[in-house]
Amino acid sequence: MKRLTCQEVLDQLSEYLDDEARAELVGEVDHHLGACVHCRVEVDTLRRTILFYRHDERIVLPTRLSGQLQDALERAYRDGYREDGEA
Ligand SMILES: [Zn+2]
Numbered sequence: 001m002k003r004l005t006c007q008e009v010l011d012q013l014s015e016y017l018d019d020e021a022r023a024e025l026v027g028e029v030d031h032h033l034g035a036c037v038h039c040r041v042e043v044d045t046l047r048r049t050i051l052f053y054r055h056d057e058r059i060v061l062p063t064r065l066s067g068q069l070q071d072a073l074e075r076a077y078r079d080g081y082r083e084d085g086e087a
Pocket residue numbers: 005006007009032036037038039040
């Protein structure tokens with residue numbers, strides 16, 4: 001299995017958090033997260049943010065989020081409405 005650097009993990013977070021993420025990528029990132037507290041916190045924070053964003057569109061995104069992560073949030077928000085109406 002390929003060993004990812006922190007930067008590679010962060011670069012691919014939006015893909016990793018996508019429901020359709022490749023199993024290979026998920027495995028690589030999970031492996032990294034198992035050994036890296038920093039990235040684990042980052043993923044945790046992003047997951048929670050996506051959850052909030054799905055449930056309340058008025059929430060203002062932290063400005064430090066990169067454009068790529070905002071794209072992921074918007075995608076998750078749209079998917080949430082389309083796929084799980086009762087959420
Ligand atoms: Zn890391």
